[in-house]
Amino acid sequence: MPTDIAPLTSPIDALCLIHNALRTEAERAEQTVEHLEVGSSFKAFQPAFYHWALVLSTYMEAEERALTALVPEVAHVWETTADTARQLLERLEALQTYIQTEIGKTIVIARTKRQLFGRVALARLLQEDLLEDVEACLLPVLRTRLSEARQWDLLRLLLIDQDAEPEDTMVAWIAPDVMGQERRALITLTTRLIGATSAALFHAMSAP
Amino acid sequence: MTMDITYYDSPIDVMYLIHNALRAEAAGVTQRARQLGTANTLVAFAQALHQWASTLEEHARIEDMYMTPLLPARPVVQDNEVEHQRLTTLFRELASFLQEIPPQTSITPRLQRQVLGHVITLGVEHDNHLESEEDLVLPLVRQRFSEDQQCALVWRLVCAGGSQEAGTIGPWITAALTTAEQQALTTLLARWEALPRLASAPYSVVLEESPSTAPTDANLLKPVASLERGAMTRLWRGDRSCRG
Numbered sequence: 001m002p003t004d005i006a007p008l009t010s011p012i013d014a015l016c017l018i019h020n021a022l023r024t025e026a027e028r029a030e031q032t033v034e035h036l037e038v039g040s041s042f043k044a045f046q047p048a049f050y051h052w053a054l055v056l057s058t059y060m061e062a063e064e065r066a067l068t069a070l071v072p073e074v075a076h077v078w079e080t081t082a083d084t085a086r087q088l089l090e091r092l093e094a095l096q097t098y099i100q101t102e103i104g105k106t107i108v109i110a111r112t113k114r115q116l117f118g119r120v121a122l123a124r125l126l127q128e129d130l131l132e133d134v135e136a137c138l139l140p141v142l143r144t145r146l147s148e149a150r151q152w153d154l155l156r157l158l159l160i161d162q163d164a165e166p167e168d169t170m171v172a173w174i175a176p177d178v179m180g181q182e183r184r185a186l187i188t189l190t191t192r193l194i195g196a197t198s199a200a201l202f203h204a205m206s207a208p
Numbered sequence: 209m210t211m212d213i214t215y216y217d218s219p220i221d222v223m224y225l226i227h228n229a230l231r232a233e234a235a236g237v238t239q240r241a242r243q244l245g246t247a248n249t250l251v252a253f254a255q256a257l258h259q260w261a262s263t264l265e266e267h268a269r270i271e272d273m274y275m276t277p278l279l280p281a282r283p284v285v286q287d288n289e290v291e292h293q294r295l296t297t298l299f300r301e302l303a304s305f306l307q308e309i310p311p312q313t314s315i316t317p318r319l320q321r322q323v324l325g326h327v328i329t330l331g332v333e334h335d336n337h338l339e340s341e342e343d344l345v346l347p348l349v350r351q352r353f354s355e356d357q358q359c360a361l362v363w364r365l366v367c368a369g370g371s372q373e374a375g376t377i378g379p380w381i382t383a384a385l386t387t388a389e390q391q392a393l394t395t396l397l398a399r400w401e402a403l404p405r406l407a408s409a410p411y412s413v414v415l416e417e418s419p420s421t422a423p424t425d426a427n428l429l430k431p432v433a434s435l436e437r438g439a440m441t442r443l444w445r446g447d448r449s450c451r452g
Contacts, residue, residue, distance in 0.1 A: 118332035125321045132318065133237055200346075 005185045012142045012151040014159070014189050014201065017182055018059055021174035025052035026124040036108045039140040045116070046099065055173045059158070060085045063134075066157040067092045071150065074141050075081045088130055089166045091123045137162070156193050218350045219400045225385060225393045226365055227338045230267065230300035232384035233260040234331050241327040244320040250313070253323070254306050261299040263380050264334070266368045268292035274361050275345075279352060283345040291337040298333060302326040334452035366397070 008014060025048075064085070067075045098119060103112045132196040142151065159171040166172060171190050178186050237260050240253050245410055277286045305326060309319070349358065369378030382390055397403055 110338060114332050114335055120326055121328050122325055125325050128321055130317060 006144055006190075007181050008185050010143050010151060011148060011189065012139065012146065014155055014186070015134065015139055015142075015182065017081065017178050017186055018055075018170065018181070019172055021177035022052070022056055022059065022127060022131065024177040025055055026120075030117070030120050030124055033113065036113050036116075036181060037106050038110055042099065042103050042108060042112075042116070047182075049095065049099065049120070049171070053096065055170070057089060057092060058173075060089065060130075060171060062158050066154050071146060073144070074138070076078050077138050077141050078087055080137055081130055084126065084130045087164070088123065088126045091119075091126060095119050095123060097192070099154060117196055118163065125167070136169050151192050152193070155189065159190065160193050216358075219355060219362050219396075219403065220346055220349045220353065220397050222362045222366060222393065223346060224342065225389055226267070226381060226397070227351060228340065228382035228389055229375055229381040230260075230264060230338060231335060233380065234334050236384075238324075238327050238331050241320070241324040244315050245325060246314050246316070249302045249311065250306055250315065250323075251311060254303075257299075257302065257306070257327075259380065263378075265299070265366060268295070270361075270364045274364055275349060277346050278357070279345070282348070284340070285348065288337075288341055288345050288406070291333070291340065295330070295333060295337060298326075302330065303446060316344055331410060355400065358403045359400050362397075363403060417428050 005014075010015070021207045029045070029048045029052045032045045036042065036045060042111065064078060064082075067078045098116070103116065106112065142154070146154070147149070159169065171186065171193075175186065237256050240256050242249075242326065244253060273294060276285055276289055291360070302323075313319070349361075353361070366377050366381065367375065369380050370376035377393075378393075381393070385393065
Protein backbone atom coordinates (compact mmCIF):
# COMPACT_ATOMS: atom_id res chain seq x y z
CA MET A 1 0.00 0.00 0.00
CA PRO A 2 1.53 3.39 -0.95
CA THR A 3 2.13 5.71 1.98
CA ASP A 4 3.70 8.80 0.46
CA ILE A 5 1.27 11.68 0.66
CA ALA A 6 3.64 14.40 -0.52
CA PRO A 7 3.19 17.32 -1.03
CA LEU A 8 1.01 17.05 2.08
CA THR A 9 3.03 17.09 5.29
CA SER A 10 0.27 15.76 7.53
CA PRO A 11 -2.83 13.72 6.70
CA ILE A 12 -5.04 16.57 7.82
CA ASP A 13 -3.51 18.78 5.13
CA ALA A 14 -5.83 16.89 2.81
CA LEU A 15 -8.34 19.55 3.82
CA CYS A 16 -6.43 21.77 1.41
CA LEU A 17 -7.25 19.38 -1.41
CA ILE A 18 -10.94 19.86 -0.65
CA HIS A 19 -10.40 23.60 -0.44
CA ASN A 20 -8.61 23.82 -3.75
CA ALA A 21 -11.32 21.73 -5.38
CA LEU A 22 -13.92 24.12 -3.96
CA ARG A 23 -11.98 27.05 -5.39
CA THR A 24 -12.02 25.36 -8.77
CA GLU A 25 -15.74 24.64 -8.49
CA ALA A 26 -16.49 28.28 -7.66
CA GLU A 27 -14.33 29.57 -10.47
CA ARG A 28 -16.05 27.17 -12.87
CA ALA A 29 -19.49 28.37 -11.78
CA GLU A 30 -18.45 32.00 -12.26
CA GLN A 31 -16.97 31.31 -15.67
CA THR A 32 -20.07 29.40 -16.69
CA VAL A 33 -22.14 32.51 -15.99
CA GLU A 34 -19.69 34.65 -17.94
CA HIS A 35 -20.02 32.37 -20.93
CA LEU A 36 -23.81 32.25 -20.94
CA GLU A 37 -25.08 33.65 -24.19
CA VAL A 38 -27.94 36.10 -24.25
CA GLY A 39 -30.97 34.29 -25.64
CA SER A 40 -29.88 30.89 -24.38
CA SER A 41 -31.16 29.21 -21.21
CA PHE A 42 -29.59 29.02 -17.77
CA LYS A 43 -29.39 25.23 -18.03
CA ALA A 44 -25.66 25.29 -18.65
CA PHE A 45 -25.12 27.03 -15.35
CA GLN A 46 -27.21 24.75 -13.18
CA PRO A 47 -24.97 21.63 -13.10
CA ALA A 48 -21.91 23.75 -12.31
CA PHE A 49 -23.74 25.55 -9.52
CA TYR A 50 -25.40 22.51 -8.01
CA HIS A 51 -22.18 20.54 -7.94
CA TRP A 52 -20.34 23.39 -6.26
CA ALA A 53 -23.18 23.85 -3.78
CA LEU A 54 -23.30 20.11 -3.06
CA VAL A 55 -19.58 19.82 -2.35
CA LEU A 56 -19.46 23.02 -0.33
CA SER A 57 -22.51 22.38 1.84
CA THR A 58 -21.51 18.74 2.42
CA TYR A 59 -18.02 19.83 3.41
CA MET A 60 -19.24 22.48 5.86
CA GLU A 61 -21.72 20.16 7.50
CA ALA A 62 -19.30 17.24 7.65
CA GLU A 63 -16.58 19.40 9.11
CA GLU A 64 -18.78 20.73 11.85
CA ARG A 65 -20.12 17.26 12.64
CA ALA A 66 -16.71 15.63 12.58
CA LEU A 67 -15.08 18.24 14.77
CA THR A 68 -17.88 18.09 17.30
CA ALA A 69 -17.86 14.31 17.43
CA LEU A 70 -14.18 13.54 17.18
CA VAL A 71 -12.23 16.52 18.43
CA PRO A 72 -14.47 18.54 20.74
CA GLU A 73 -11.41 20.20 22.25
CA VAL A 74 -10.87 22.18 19.04
CA ALA A 75 -14.51 22.66 18.13
CA HIS A 76 -14.32 26.17 19.59
CA VAL A 77 -11.90 27.06 16.81
CA TRP A 78 -14.54 26.08 14.26
CA GLU A 79 -16.90 28.46 16.01
CA THR A 80 -14.72 31.35 14.85
CA THR A 81 -15.63 30.44 11.30
CA ALA A 82 -19.20 29.39 11.99
CA ASP A 83 -20.65 32.82 11.18
CA THR A 84 -19.00 32.89 7.78
CA ALA A 85 -20.12 29.31 7.13
CA ARG A 86 -23.69 30.19 8.04
CA GLN A 87 -23.67 33.26 5.81
CA LEU A 88 -22.28 31.21 2.98
CA LEU A 89 -24.96 28.56 3.30
CA GLU A 90 -27.60 31.28 3.33
CA ARG A 91 -26.09 32.80 0.22
CA LEU A 92 -26.11 29.45 -1.57
CA GLU A 93 -29.73 28.88 -0.57
CA ALA A 94 -30.68 32.35 -1.81
CA LEU A 95 -28.91 31.61 -5.08
CA GLN A 96 -30.76 28.34 -5.40
CA THR A 97 -34.07 30.06 -4.79
CA TYR A 98 -33.16 32.75 -7.31
CA ILE A 99 -32.38 30.11 -9.91
CA GLN A 100 -35.48 28.06 -9.22
CA THR A 101 -38.07 30.79 -8.88
CA GLU A 102 -36.80 33.73 -10.91
CA ILE A 103 -34.52 32.75 -13.74
CA GLY A 104 -34.54 28.96 -14.07
CA LYS A 105 -37.06 28.76 -16.85
CA THR A 106 -36.34 32.08 -18.51
CA ILE A 107 -33.96 32.85 -21.31
CA VAL A 108 -30.74 34.66 -20.53
CA ILE A 109 -30.94 38.42 -20.83
CA ALA A 110 -28.12 40.82 -20.04
CA ARG A 111 -29.71 41.90 -16.76
CA THR A 112 -30.32 38.45 -15.31
CA LYS A 113 -26.87 37.35 -16.40
CA ARG A 114 -25.38 40.33 -14.54
CA GLN A 115 -27.48 39.66 -11.46
CA LEU A 116 -26.49 36.02 -11.45
CA PHE A 117 -22.85 36.85 -11.97
CA GLY A 118 -22.93 39.27 -9.03
CA ARG A 119 -24.51 36.68 -6.74
CA VAL A 120 -22.09 33.94 -7.73
CA ALA A 121 -19.07 36.22 -7.46
CA LEU A 122 -20.08 37.39 -3.98
CA ALA A 123 -20.63 33.79 -2.84
CA ARG A 124 -17.21 32.89 -4.21
CA LEU A 125 -15.61 35.75 -2.26
CA LEU A 126 -17.33 34.62 0.93
CA GLN A 127 -16.24 31.04 0.34
CA GLU A 128 -12.66 32.27 0.09
CA ASP A 129 -13.04 34.00 3.46
CA LEU A 130 -14.19 30.72 4.97
CA LEU A 131 -11.43 28.62 3.44
CA GLU A 132 -8.84 31.16 4.48
CA ASP A 133 -10.15 31.09 8.07
CA VAL A 134 -10.02 27.31 8.19
CA GLU A 135 -6.50 27.25 6.77
CA ALA A 136 -5.24 30.02 9.04
CA CYS A 137 -7.00 29.16 12.29
CA LEU A 138 -8.26 25.60 12.32
CA LEU A 139 -5.77 23.64 10.28
CA PRO A 140 -2.65 24.57 12.33
CA VAL A 141 -4.46 23.55 15.51
CA LEU A 142 -5.51 20.21 14.08
CA ARG A 143 -2.03 19.60 12.71
CA THR A 144 -0.31 20.24 16.02
CA ARG A 145 -2.82 18.93 18.53
CA LEU A 146 -4.09 15.78 16.89
CA SER A 147 -2.13 12.60 16.64
CA GLU A 148 -1.75 11.20 13.15
CA ALA A 149 -4.25 8.47 14.00
CA ARG A 150 -6.89 11.02 14.98
CA GLN A 151 -6.17 13.04 11.85
CA TRP A 152 -6.93 9.90 9.81
CA ASP A 153 -10.18 9.38 11.73
CA LEU A 154 -11.19 12.94 10.99
CA LEU A 155 -10.30 12.61 7.34
CA ARG A 156 -12.33 9.44 7.03
CA LEU A 157 -15.42 11.30 8.15
CA LEU A 158 -14.74 14.14 5.75
CA LEU A 159 -13.77 12.21 2.65
CA ILE A 160 -15.59 8.89 2.82
CA ASP A 161 -19.26 8.33 3.48
CA GLN A 162 -19.53 4.66 4.37
CA ASP A 163 -23.28 4.64 3.78
CA ALA A 164 -23.17 6.25 0.37
CA GLU A 165 -22.43 4.87 -3.05
CA PRO A 166 -18.75 5.34 -3.96
CA GLU A 167 -19.56 7.99 -6.52
CA ASP A 168 -21.48 9.96 -3.90
CA THR A 169 -18.59 10.60 -1.56
CA MET A 170 -16.53 13.73 -1.09
CA VAL A 171 -13.43 12.10 -2.47
CA ALA A 172 -15.19 11.20 -5.70
CA TRP A 173 -16.65 14.69 -6.02
CA ILE A 174 -13.35 16.48 -5.64
CA ALA A 175 -11.20 14.01 -7.55
CA PRO A 176 -11.78 15.58 -11.00
CA ASP A 177 -10.52 18.90 -9.64
CA VAL A 178 -7.33 17.53 -8.09
CA MET A 179 -4.32 17.25 -10.36
CA GLY A 180 -0.69 16.16 -10.42
CA GLN A 181 1.07 15.34 -7.17
CA GLU A 182 -1.99 16.25 -5.16
CA ARG A 183 -3.98 13.71 -7.12
CA ARG A 184 -1.49 11.00 -6.31
CA ALA A 185 -1.64 12.02 -2.66
CA LEU A 186 -5.43 11.86 -2.74
CA ILE A 187 -5.35 8.33 -4.16
CA THR A 188 -2.86 7.29 -1.49
CA LEU A 189 -5.02 8.79 1.24
CA THR A 190 -8.16 7.19 -0.09
CA THR A 191 -6.57 3.77 -0.45
CA ARG A 192 -5.53 3.91 3.15
CA LEU A 193 -8.88 5.21 4.36
CA ILE A 194 -10.97 2.53 2.71
CA GLY A 195 -8.49 -0.21 3.55
CA ALA A 196 -8.41 -1.64 0.07
CA THR A 197 -8.83 -0.49 -3.45
CA SER A 198 -12.41 0.23 -4.30
CA ALA A 199 -12.89 -0.23 -8.00
CA ALA A 200 -15.97 1.96 -8.13
CA LEU A 201 -14.38 4.75 -6.17
CA PHE A 202 -11.26 4.80 -8.27
CA HIS A 203 -13.36 4.68 -11.37
CA ALA A 204 -15.05 7.83 -10.09
CA MET A 205 -11.62 9.29 -9.47
CA SER A 206 -10.29 8.42 -12.89
CA ALA A 207 -8.48 11.24 -14.59
CA PRO A 208 -10.82 13.86 -16.09
CA MET B 209 -16.57 46.74 -25.91
CA THR B 210 -18.94 46.37 -28.81
CA MET B 211 -20.85 49.15 -30.45
CA ASP B 212 -24.52 48.56 -30.03
CA ILE B 213 -26.41 51.70 -30.85
CA THR B 214 -30.00 50.92 -31.57
CA TYR B 215 -31.00 54.34 -32.80
CA TYR B 216 -29.12 56.92 -34.80
CA ASP B 217 -31.79 59.45 -35.53
CA SER B 218 -31.90 61.64 -32.45
CA PRO B 219 -29.30 63.78 -30.71
CA ILE B 220 -30.00 61.90 -27.48
CA ASP B 221 -28.53 58.79 -29.09
CA VAL B 222 -25.15 60.22 -28.10
CA MET B 223 -26.15 58.97 -24.65
CA TYR B 224 -25.33 55.39 -25.70
CA LEU B 225 -21.72 56.38 -26.23
CA ILE B 226 -21.57 58.29 -22.96
CA HIS B 227 -22.96 55.20 -21.25
CA ASN B 228 -20.36 53.04 -22.97
CA ALA B 229 -17.70 55.34 -21.56
CA LEU B 230 -19.23 54.95 -18.09
CA ARG B 231 -19.27 51.18 -18.52
CA ALA B 232 -15.60 51.30 -19.45
CA GLU B 233 -14.90 53.32 -16.28
CA ALA B 234 -16.71 50.69 -14.24
CA ALA B 235 -14.88 47.84 -15.93
CA GLY B 236 -11.54 49.57 -15.33
CA VAL B 237 -12.22 49.97 -11.62
CA THR B 238 -13.39 46.36 -11.35
CA GLN B 239 -10.22 45.20 -13.03
CA ARG B 240 -8.15 47.26 -10.59
CA ALA B 241 -10.05 45.75 -7.68
CA ARG B 242 -9.37 42.25 -8.99
CA GLN B 243 -5.67 42.99 -9.31
CA LEU B 244 -5.17 44.61 -5.91
CA GLY B 245 -2.34 42.76 -4.19
CA THR B 246 -0.07 43.02 -1.21
CA ALA B 247 2.36 45.17 -3.20
CA ASN B 248 -0.31 47.82 -3.77
CA THR B 249 -1.73 50.50 -1.58
CA LEU B 250 -5.28 51.67 -1.90
CA VAL B 251 -4.29 55.15 -3.05
CA ALA B 252 -4.27 54.47 -6.79
CA PHE B 253 -7.43 52.40 -6.54
CA ALA B 254 -9.19 55.12 -4.55
CA GLN B 255 -8.27 57.64 -7.24
CA ALA B 256 -9.75 55.45 -9.98
CA LEU B 257 -12.85 54.90 -7.89
CA HIS B 258 -13.16 58.63 -7.29
CA GLN B 259 -12.91 59.28 -11.02
CA TRP B 260 -15.72 56.82 -11.74
CA ALA B 261 -17.86 58.10 -8.86
CA SER B 262 -17.45 61.78 -9.69
CA THR B 263 -18.06 61.18 -13.40
CA LEU B 264 -21.22 59.25 -12.74
CA GLU B 265 -22.39 61.68 -10.09
CA GLU B 266 -22.01 64.63 -12.46
CA HIS B 267 -23.75 62.70 -15.22
CA ALA B 268 -26.64 61.85 -12.90
CA ARG B 269 -26.84 65.40 -11.59
CA ILE B 270 -27.22 66.77 -15.11
CA GLU B 271 -29.89 64.21 -15.91
CA ASP B 272 -31.79 64.89 -12.70
CA MET B 273 -31.62 68.63 -13.29
CA TYR B 274 -32.09 68.96 -17.03
CA MET B 275 -33.75 65.79 -18.20
CA THR B 276 -35.98 64.24 -15.56
CA PRO B 277 -38.03 67.37 -14.79
CA LEU B 278 -39.04 67.58 -18.44
CA LEU B 279 -40.33 64.04 -18.54
CA PRO B 280 -43.77 62.85 -17.50
CA ALA B 281 -44.16 61.66 -13.93
CA ARG B 282 -44.06 57.99 -14.71
CA PRO B 283 -42.67 55.30 -12.44
CA VAL B 284 -39.78 54.60 -14.81
CA VAL B 285 -38.71 58.22 -14.59
CA GLN B 286 -38.97 58.26 -10.82
CA ASP B 287 -37.11 54.95 -10.66
CA ASN B 288 -34.34 56.51 -12.67
CA GLU B 289 -33.79 59.15 -10.01
CA VAL B 290 -34.02 56.56 -7.24
CA GLU B 291 -31.35 54.50 -8.99
CA HIS B 292 -29.08 57.55 -9.10
CA GLN B 293 -29.50 57.92 -5.35
CA ARG B 294 -28.89 54.22 -4.79
CA LEU B 295 -25.64 54.39 -6.74
CA THR B 296 -24.55 57.43 -4.78
CA THR B 297 -25.23 55.52 -1.57
CA LEU B 298 -23.18 52.54 -2.73
CA PHE B 299 -20.27 54.77 -3.71
CA ARG B 300 -20.40 56.47 -0.34
CA GLU B 301 -20.40 53.13 1.46
CA LEU B 302 -17.31 52.03 -0.40
CA ALA B 303 -15.63 55.40 0.11
CA SER B 304 -16.35 55.20 3.86
CA PHE B 305 -14.97 51.68 3.95
CA LEU B 306 -11.78 52.83 2.25
CA GLN B 307 -11.43 55.89 4.46
CA GLU B 308 -11.35 53.72 7.56
CA ILE B 309 -8.26 51.95 6.27
CA PRO B 310 -4.95 53.73 7.01
CA PRO B 311 -3.43 54.88 3.68
CA GLN B 312 -0.29 52.74 3.79
CA THR B 313 -2.07 49.58 4.90
CA SER B 314 -0.84 46.52 3.07
CA ILE B 315 -3.65 44.96 1.11
CA THR B 316 -4.36 41.51 2.45
CA PRO B 317 -6.28 39.02 0.32
CA ARG B 318 -9.28 39.46 2.60
CA LEU B 319 -9.22 43.23 2.25
CA GLN B 320 -8.95 42.84 -1.51
CA ARG B 321 -12.01 40.60 -1.48
CA GLN B 322 -13.95 43.10 0.60
CA VAL B 323 -13.14 45.88 -1.85
CA LEU B 324 -13.94 43.66 -4.82
CA GLY B 325 -17.26 42.66 -3.26
CA HIS B 326 -18.26 46.32 -2.99
CA VAL B 327 -17.15 46.99 -6.57
CA ILE B 328 -19.03 43.99 -7.98
CA THR B 329 -22.22 45.08 -6.26
CA LEU B 330 -21.72 48.61 -7.59
CA GLY B 331 -20.94 47.38 -11.09
CA VAL B 332 -24.08 45.26 -11.32
CA GLU B 333 -26.32 48.10 -10.15
CA HIS B 334 -24.48 50.59 -12.35
CA ASP B 335 -24.96 48.54 -15.51
CA ASN B 336 -28.55 47.68 -14.60
CA HIS B 337 -29.24 51.38 -14.24
CA LEU B 338 -27.68 52.35 -17.57
CA GLU B 339 -29.62 49.62 -19.30
CA SER B 340 -32.91 50.67 -17.70
CA GLU B 341 -32.31 54.25 -18.72
CA GLU B 342 -31.59 53.23 -22.28
CA ASP B 343 -34.61 50.95 -22.51
CA LEU B 344 -37.17 52.97 -20.61
CA VAL B 345 -36.15 56.61 -20.32
CA LEU B 346 -34.41 57.45 -23.58
CA PRO B 347 -37.49 56.57 -25.64
CA LEU B 348 -39.38 59.15 -23.58
CA VAL B 349 -36.67 61.72 -24.17
CA ARG B 350 -36.79 61.01 -27.88
CA GLN B 351 -40.54 61.41 -27.81
CA ARG B 352 -40.89 64.40 -25.51
CA PHE B 353 -37.83 66.55 -26.18
CA SER B 354 -37.45 68.73 -29.24
CA GLU B 355 -34.26 68.27 -31.18
CA ASP B 356 -32.90 71.51 -29.71
CA GLN B 357 -33.70 70.36 -26.18
CA GLN B 358 -31.96 67.08 -26.82
CA CYS B 359 -28.93 68.91 -28.19
CA ALA B 360 -28.80 71.11 -25.11
CA LEU B 361 -28.92 68.10 -22.83
CA VAL B 362 -26.32 66.23 -24.86
CA TRP B 363 -24.07 69.28 -24.80
CA ARG B 364 -24.14 69.33 -21.03
CA LEU B 365 -23.58 65.59 -20.71
CA VAL B 366 -20.76 65.46 -23.22
CA CYS B 367 -18.99 68.43 -21.65
CA ALA B 368 -19.34 67.02 -18.13
CA GLY B 369 -15.84 66.69 -16.75
CA GLY B 370 -14.55 68.93 -19.52
CA SER B 371 -15.40 72.56 -19.87
CA GLN B 372 -18.73 73.75 -21.12
CA GLU B 373 -17.38 77.25 -21.59
CA ALA B 374 -14.66 75.98 -23.90
CA GLY B 375 -16.93 73.44 -25.56
CA THR B 376 -14.64 70.61 -24.57
CA ILE B 377 -15.63 66.99 -24.51
CA GLY B 378 -15.03 65.46 -21.12
CA PRO B 379 -11.63 63.80 -21.52
CA TRP B 380 -12.85 60.74 -19.62
CA ILE B 381 -15.28 60.04 -22.46
CA THR B 382 -12.70 59.93 -25.22
CA ALA B 383 -10.25 58.11 -22.98
CA ALA B 384 -12.81 55.40 -22.28
CA LEU B 385 -14.12 54.91 -25.79
CA THR B 386 -12.66 52.68 -28.46
CA THR B 387 -11.47 54.24 -31.70
CA ALA B 388 -14.66 53.10 -33.44
CA GLU B 389 -16.78 54.61 -30.69
CA GLN B 390 -14.85 57.88 -30.85
CA GLN B 391 -15.53 58.03 -34.56
CA ALA B 392 -19.18 57.27 -33.95
CA LEU B 393 -19.28 60.06 -31.38
CA THR B 394 -17.72 62.49 -33.81
CA THR B 395 -20.22 61.51 -36.48
CA LEU B 396 -23.19 61.82 -34.16
CA LEU B 397 -22.06 65.16 -32.77
CA ALA B 398 -21.51 66.53 -36.27
CA ARG B 399 -24.97 65.59 -37.32
CA TRP B 400 -27.03 68.19 -35.53
CA GLU B 401 -26.63 71.86 -36.18
CA ALA B 402 -28.03 72.75 -32.80
CA LEU B 403 -24.97 71.21 -31.17
CA PRO B 404 -22.28 73.81 -30.75
CA ARG B 405 -18.79 73.04 -31.93
CA LEU B 406 -17.23 70.60 -29.54
CA ALA B 407 -13.55 70.00 -29.08
CA SER B 408 -11.59 67.56 -27.07
CA ALA B 409 -8.06 68.00 -25.84
CA PRO B 410 -5.70 66.24 -25.79
CA TYR B 411 -7.87 63.89 -27.79
CA SER B 412 -8.92 65.20 -31.16
CA VAL B 413 -12.64 64.76 -31.54
CA VAL B 414 -13.30 68.05 -33.28
CA LEU B 415 -16.21 68.56 -35.58
CA GLU B 416 -15.15 69.36 -39.07
CA GLU B 417 -18.07 71.61 -39.84
CA SER B 418 -18.96 74.38 -37.51
CA PRO B 419 -22.67 75.04 -37.48
CA SER B 420 -23.24 78.55 -38.72
CA THR B 421 -26.19 79.29 -36.49
CA ALA B 422 -25.37 77.17 -33.53
CA PRO B 423 -27.22 78.40 -30.48
CA THR B 424 -25.22 78.52 -27.31
CA ASP B 425 -25.79 76.12 -24.51
CA ALA B 426 -26.87 78.97 -22.26
CA ASN B 427 -29.49 80.12 -24.73
CA LEU B 428 -30.88 76.67 -25.23
CA LEU B 429 -31.24 75.99 -21.56
CA LYS B 430 -32.24 79.39 -20.42
CA PRO B 431 -35.87 78.50 -19.70
CA VAL B 432 -34.78 75.43 -17.78
CA ALA B 433 -31.83 76.88 -15.98
CA SER B 434 -33.73 79.92 -14.83
CA LEU B 435 -36.16 77.81 -12.82
CA GLU B 436 -35.59 75.87 -9.69
CA ARG B 437 -35.75 72.16 -10.14
CA GLY B 438 -38.89 71.75 -8.05
CA ALA B 439 -40.51 74.52 -10.01
CA MET B 440 -39.67 72.78 -13.26
CA THR B 441 -41.16 69.57 -12.02
CA ARG B 442 -44.36 71.29 -10.95
CA LEU B 443 -44.54 73.22 -14.19
CA TRP B 444 -44.26 70.18 -16.42
CA ARG B 445 -46.27 67.83 -14.29
CA GLY B 446 -49.05 70.36 -13.97
CA ASP B 447 -49.37 71.02 -17.67
CA ARG B 448 -49.33 67.69 -19.42
CA SER B 449 -51.45 68.97 -22.28
CA CYS B 450 -48.48 70.97 -23.52
CA ARG B 451 -46.58 67.77 -24.11
CA GLY B 452 -49.14 65.96 -26.12
